[in-house]
Amino acid sequence: MTFSCRHCASPVSLTLVDLGHAPPSNAYINAEAANSAELTFPLRVGVCENCWLVQTEDFTERERLFAADYAYFSSTSTSWLAHARRYCETAIERFGLSAESYVIEIGSNDGYLLQYMKQAGVPCLGVEPTASTAAAARAADIEVVEAFFGVQLARKLVEHRRADLVLANNVYAHVPDIIDFTQGLAHLLTPEGVISLEFPHLLNLIRDCQFDTIYHEHYSYLSLLAVDRIFKACGLRLFDVERLPTHGGSLRVWGCLEGATHIQTEAVRAGLAEERAAGLDRAEGYAQFQSQTDSRKNAFLRFLLKAHNEGRRVAGYGAAAKGNTLLNYAGVKPDLMPFVCDAAPSKQGKLLPGSHIPIRPPEALDQNPPDYLVIFPWNIADEIERQLTHLKRYGTQFITSDIAEN
CATH class of the missing domain: 3.40.50.150 (Vaccinia Virus protein VP39)
Structure with a gap:
């Protein structure tokens, strides 16, 4: 990997992490377009050793990422x-x-x-x-x-x-x-x-x-x-x-x-x-970030596979960019996580980019309470758990993506 730093124009050849190919994280898919070709781009991050700006290697223009129907409110x-x-x-x-x-x-x-x-x-x-x-x-x-x-x-x-x-x-x-x-x-x-x-x-x-x-x-x-x-x-x-x-x-x-x-x-x-x-x-x-990333991703995938093999129901909460990065890097599909809930009406009824996991309103959790609810926007996990605390009476356990490391 070599490209020019967006600040000082020095060559960037030091890799922080390579997360493979992924679609733009907020490019949610309408159900009728689920069988259409989906654009993906390399998701690689480099470190400029001159000014120490850490940055993505660019493969797509901002207008594609921040489109008119951008779903984050x-x-x-x-x-x-x-x-x-x-x-x-x-x-x-x-x-x-x-x-x-x-x-x-x-x-x-x-x-x-x-x-x-x-x-x-x-x-x-x-x-x-x-x-x-x-x-x-x-x-x-x-x-x-x-x-x-x-x-x-x-x-x-x-x-x-x-x-x-x-x-x-x-x-x-x-x-x-x-x-x-x-x-x-x-x-x-x-x-x-x-x-x-x-x-x-x-x-x-x-x-x-x-x-x-x-x-x-x-x-x-x-x-x-x-x-x-x-x-x-x-x-x-x-x-x-x-x-x-x-x-x-x-x-x-x-x-x-x-x-x-x-x-x-x-x-x-x-x-x-x-x-x-x-x-x-x-x-x-x-130097250690790539190996740490792979360890955390593999641990999360092992958790999902174990839950699936034991017949446990796993759902996600928060159709957030954080979750899309993790799900796509781990290769998770609806067989391991049948649906994700989100409170934003602009996302409901669509599919997550890449994984094509359906996005449902939070009420779906009451209709089919999962054994585990993975909260993807872990930065507001406490807020989400308070909002959904009633699910605990069904035995639902609230977890974040690093559960297998705890």
Whole structure:
């Protein structure tokens, strides 16, 4: 594997993991198209040994991955809504946001976050490329520009007004041209404006073998080391970083223009030092990930085969990208997992990409309670288990994909 780094253009030849071929993880299939040919692409991740950006080898364009009927709606998760509300309350208080301020969210999805800015009386704008989620935001009376973001769009937006806060939560990893995107963020800012980005932390991905968070929609797997370099290359600097429990361990970074007066906190220096100590600036820090991934995948498959041989019923919950990565890499089909339930109406009645496992509404679990329910979005497993706790009276056991290793 050799390709050019999307940040520094250096040759990338160090492989983090090769997950074979897979379809785009959110390309859910209509039942009538189940017998049609399905596009799959190599799912390989490399490590740039110059700037230490971990990234996919690109085989498909963003327009295919984030199509008009993109099925992920952020408001489906109550815990995610609570996280968004807390974020808005914190940002408003910390930076004194008011009716005189202006907030732009890149990747605003269905308005899950900006609704709280709007309720607080802070003027705001969403930027969202997918038509289905943008329409949901507009239905909530949130102004949305339906487009992919970069420098070109930023230049148009600042003709109206520059932003005091630009946020892009769980978007940065989804960006194919990370330099154009970051330069666009910088272009939007007032002189003392701030940028806020949340993204899953590469350190946790490596430590906890979170290989199921790898899919084509995630172009980059971000460390503080890599983001610090990218910001500097675009006239920005990090001045604070927070650790979050979301998505199995995330970072929230705060940035500003190089000449702004925001003082850098000790948390930035400590975070960079921790990553160096963990080997994220050395090839050996990435050397064991493939073997760990294969061990976890094989253990999950052994569990399914054992349950099948014993006549136990296994169902899944959460038609999430995490589950699709795992199911496709393990080669799981409906014989081992007859159905997966999901609360999102946009997914119900369709089939999971690759595995072609049917997606049913949660009520299907009451009609046919399984012996085991595999929760694929393990980052919100507690929330899901609370919602479905009544299944325990049927003997259903709630598990996650690493059950066989526990």
